[in-house]
Amino acid sequence: MTHAKPLPSHAQAVVIGGGVIGCSILYHLAKLGWADVVLLERSELTSGSTWHAAANIHGLHDSTNISRLQHYTMQLYKELEAETGQSCGVFQPGSLYLAQTQARVHQLRLQEAKARRYGMNFHEISRNEAERLHPLVNFDGVQCIMFEPDGGNVDPSGVTNAYAVGARQRGAEIHRFTPVTGTEAQPDGTWIVRTKRGDIRTPWVINAAGLWAREVAAMAGLTLPLIPTEHQYFVTETIADVAALGRRLPSVADRDGEYYLRQEGQGLLVGAYERDMRFWAEDGTPLGFGHELFADDLDRIEDNILRAIDRVPAVGEAGIKRVINGPMIWSPDSSALMGPVPEMRGYFCCCGIIPGFSQSGGLGKLAAEWIVEGEPSLDLFGWDMARFGHWAGKDFTRARVADQYANRFKIHFPGEERTAGRPARTRPAYAMQQEMGAVFGLNYGWEHPLYFDAATPDSAGFTRQPWFDTVGREARMLRDHAGIIDISNFAKYRVTGAGAEAWLNAVFANRMPTRVGRSCLTPLIGKRGGVAGDFTVTRLGEQDFWVIGSGMAERYHTRFFHDVPLPDGTRFDSLTDSTCGFNVAGPRARDLLARLTNTDLSNADFPFFRSQRITVAGVDCVALRVSFTGDLGWELHCAATDQVALYTALLDAGREFGAGPVGSRALMSLRVEKGYGSWGRDYSPEYWPQESGLDGLICDNKDFLNKGAWLAIRDTPAREQMVMLEIDVTNADAQGGEPVFLPDGTPLGQVSSGAYGYGVQKSLAIAYVNAGRRPDDGQVQVAILGQPHGARILDRAPFDPDGLRLRDRQLADIPL
Numbered sequence: 001m002t003h004a005k006p007l008p009s010h011a012q013a014v015v016i017g018g019g020v021i022g023c024s025i026l027y028h029l030a031k032l033g034w035a036d037v038v039l040l041e042r043s044e045l046t047s048g049s050t051w052h053a054a055a056n057i058h059g060l061h062d063s064t065n066i067s068r069l070q071h072y073t074m075q076l077y078k079e080l081e082a083e084t085g086q087s088c089g090v091f092q093p094g095s096l097y098l099a100q101t102q103a104r105v106h107q108l109r110l111q112e113a114k115a116r117r118y119g120m121n122f123h124e125i126s127r128n129e130a131e132r133l134h135p136l137v138n139f140d141g142v143q144c145i146m147f148e149p150d151g152g153n154v155d156p157s158g159v160t161n162a163y164a165v166g167a168r169q170r171g172a173e174i175h176r177f178t179p180v181t182g183t184e185a186q187p188d189g190t191w192i193v194r195t196k197r198g199d200i201r202t203p204w205v206i207n208a209a210g211l212w213a214r215e216v217a218a219m220a221g222l223t224l225p226l227i228p229t230e231h232q233y234f235v236t237e238t239i240a241d242v243a244a245l246g247r248r249l250p251s252v253a254d255r256d257g258e259y260y261l262r263q264e265g266q267g268l269l270v271g272a273y274e275r276d277m278r279f280w281a282e283d284g285t286p287l288g289f290g291h292e293l294f295a296d297d298l299d300r301i302e303d304n305i306l307r308a309i310d311r312v313p314a315v316g317e318a319g320i321k322r323v324i325n326g327p328m329i330w331s332p333d334s335s336a337l338m339g340p341v342p343e344m345r346g347y348f349c350c351c352g353i354i355p356g357f358s359q360s361g362g363l364g365k366l367a368a369e370w371i372v373e374g375e376p377s378l379d380l381f382g383w384d385m386a387r388f389g390h391w392a393g394k395d396f397t398r399a400r401v402a403d404q405y406a407n408r409f410k411i412h413f414p415g416e417e418r419t420a421g422r423p424a425r426t427r428p429a430y431a432m433q434q435e436m437g438a439v440f441g442l443n444y445g446w447e448h449p450l451y452f453d454a455a456t457p458d459s460a461g462f463t464r465q466p467w468f469d470t471v472g473r474e475a476r477m478l479r480d481h482a483g484i485i486d487i488s489n490f491a492k493y494r495v496t497g498a499g500a501e502a503w504l505n506a507v508f509a510n511r512m513p514t515r516v517g518r519s520c521l522t523p524l525i526g527k528r529g530g531v532a533g534d535f536t537v538t539r540l541g542e543q544d545f546w547v548i549g550s551g552m553a554e555r556y557h558t559r560f561f562h563d564v565p566l567p568d569g570t571r572f573d574s575l576t577d578s579t580c581g582f583n584v585a586g587p588r589a590r591d592l593l594a595r596l597t598n599t600d601l602s603n604a605d606f607p608f609f610r611s612q613r614i615t616v617a618g619v620d621c622v623a624l625r626v627s628f629t630g631d632l633g634w635e636l637h638c639a640a641t642d643q644v645a646l647y648t649a650l651l652d653a654g655r656e657f658g659a660g661p662v663g664s665r666a667l668m669s670l671r672v673e674k675g676y677g678s679w680g681r682d683y684s685p686e687y688w689p690q691e692s693g694l695d696g697l698i699c700d701n702k703d704f705l706n707k708g709a710w711l712a713i714r715d716t717p718a719r720e721q722m723v724m725l726e727i728d729v730t731n732a733d734a735q736g737g738e739p740v741f742l743p744d745g746t747p748l749g750q751v752s753s754g755a756y757g758y759g760v761q762k763s764l765a766i767a768y769v770n771a772g773r774r775p776d777d778g779q780v781q782v783a784i785l786g787q788p789h790g791a792r793i794l795d796r797a798p799f800d801p802d803g804l805r806l807r808d809r810q811l812a813d814i815p816l
């Protein structure tokens with residue numbers, strides 16, 4: 001193979017992988033002004049998974065931000081054709097979405113409400129209209145039909161080459177048949193990308209290698225939780241009824257039937273994610289693989305095909321023209337692994353993408369923003385590779401991918417907990433909690449109790465579930481007496497040494513406590529001035545600080561901590577693995593703890609938001625008088641080796657006071673009725689501190705990470721405002737993502753989290769609403785189950801708005 005152009009010796013970024021994702025990232029980097037960028041492809045563009053993809057495009061997704069990303073992608077293709085002159089092979093006859101179950105109806109109607117919120121074209125149609133659009137479909141048994149006029153499919157090679165042409169037109173270089181043989185980190189933070197044709201020095205390596213992402217990552221000493229599977233679809237011979245129509249048929253998304261179907265030529269294309277799935281190349285993708293396919297194995301998808309034939313009888317009457325059985329590579333939750341590697345400088349991943357042609361444009365745009373501007377414009381934590389840690393090993397990945405593939409079209413309900421691959425990580429009290437009837441969820445690999453009632457198995461849905469009453473009993477127990485919550489999954493750090501205070505002040509926006517035993521709440525500011533995290537920092541000694549943050553975001557926050565060098569003589573240690581904790585909260589919390597400690601817990605000696613090192617039942621603890629429940633309470637943090645002893649003592653002492661174990665679902669209810677925000681739900685880099693109510697925790701008269709970004713937006717009026725909502729609903733509660741409208745149907749905002757408030761007996765939500773459109777009377781509508789429900793914006797949190805219970809002030813006189 002001869003190469004007309006030599007490799008450059010330097011580049012602003014090197015993209016590895018010439019599939020649709022790599023080419024999209026290259027194009028968007030160039031579009032943001034980085035012309036000195038290079039893409040290296042081991043073979044021909046589209047090799048691997050891109051060339052054989054069914055290439056369907058759709059805009060709607062359960063995640064609002066992914067819907068926005070996919071909507072951008074769909075709109076981009078025709079713009080790309082006009083810009084480059086390269087056809088993307090865009091067919092947009094629309095897509096029909098069918099619901100055969102009530103749960104699917106709820107899902108589609110919620111997506112329709114989100115579409116109205118963001119001005120996307122997706123709406124319910126009648127059976128008569130659906131039959132006119134697609135006369136080959138038998139709609140018997142279908143409860144709801146949605147139509148997306150912009151749905152359809154594209155040509156995989158056309159799209160990939162359009163990105164490539166657009167990138168080249170803006171100055172980027174593409175070098176085919178140039179396999180990368182090494183990526184080596186340099187002392188100055190740059191990388192050398194090695195090939196047989198020469199080396200390129202660059203500050204950014206971008207792994208978009210698709211099927212070979214694991215092999216490319218290994219060159220840098222990185223292991224990615226990815227594994228490939230086989231995937232089949234087939235195309236029929238010409239069908240006379242299709243050929244006679246004279247127009248293109250809309251695609252059919254019959255996810256309850258577990259197949260997908262669209263027109264291809266004058267026939268139909270049918271694909272399936274079968275239960276009897278097959279892994280491929282588990283130990284590594286062959287380097288010589290390119291445009292090959294696997295042997296046909298249609299028997300494996302026979303059940304799916306039969307359901308497709310029941311819905312579209314013409315499928316069963318036509319011969320099969322060709323079968324495509326090719327590989328695709330998956331992450332443990334079937335979402336992209338995206339973002340800078342937290343432990344490395346200048347290494348970016350964008351791998352494990354399944355619906356690549358629905359997402360390629362949005363992924364490329366947001367990846368380019370992240371690299372060029374330091375942060376994407378949308379909150380993508382659900383796709384951030386930092387959501388997985390070292391605990392997501394091969395066994396976990398294999399089990400999760402098998403579950404994701406086999407249940408590809410199953411509804412992913414909010415808060416759903418799947419058991420595949422678990423447990424991955426457990427605490428010492430895990431077995432004890434099992435014996436107590438705990439039902440567990442997963443948080444950054446850790447098992448943690450959701451609630452305590454083994455007789456009520458976990459379930460997920462849009463409506464209230466069987467565990468609703470169990471969670472209510474736990475929440476009311478804590479409000480009436482006391483509760484013991486395992487908070488071991490919080491992220492915990494210790495910063496010590498001569499420069500500890502200075503370093504913490506340089507990282508966080510608030511000023512660190514200056515007196516031993518004092519604590520502060522502080523935001524972490526993102527690159528665009530938004531809320532990248534919220535933390536509690538406690539001064540345990542003169543140069544000894546305890547930092548508590550979001551457990552699921554521990555690896556994510558590593559990037560920010562690395563942005564500020566530690567001073568000499570200063571240590572930063574993660575204590576999350578070695579430390580456990582419990583929150584003892586409720587009106588009898590002090591009485592309970594007094595049975596186990598000689599420490600004076602009175603308001604005078606242990607005020608609210610103070611800390612001490614104390615001994616509880618013979619266990620050394622760091623005790624903070626604070627509680628995410630909004631009630632009187634203490635957090636107790638101890639060595640993991642002492643967890644069982646401390647838990648046993650707390651539970652034994654609690655019986656006298658009507659106290660017992662409380663799970664995380666009750667904690668969700670308790671913190672929502674108190675109006676406490678949670679990072680990853682209510683706090684996000686998309687929202688500014690003045691929108692989240694955290695601007696009062698920012699100390700402007702000192703330097704801190706990304707202060708310039710904060711100052712740039714500090715005096716800008718809030719675009720949206722975080723509010724509390726009370727919703728008129730009896731069979732379901734907001735869970736996050738539900739759109740909020742004015743009574744006349746005008747879009748107003750969106751719920752960030754919600755729950756039933758058992759302490760106040762109200763269905764509640766925390767939401768962001770347009771600051772300039774907030775109605776004077778507070779009357780709004782929330783799309784619960786996709787249908788409008790009356791709601792009111794509350795002026796104050798419904799539970800203890802003055803914080804009197806937290807401070808234990810005149811407790812007996814405070815109404816619930």
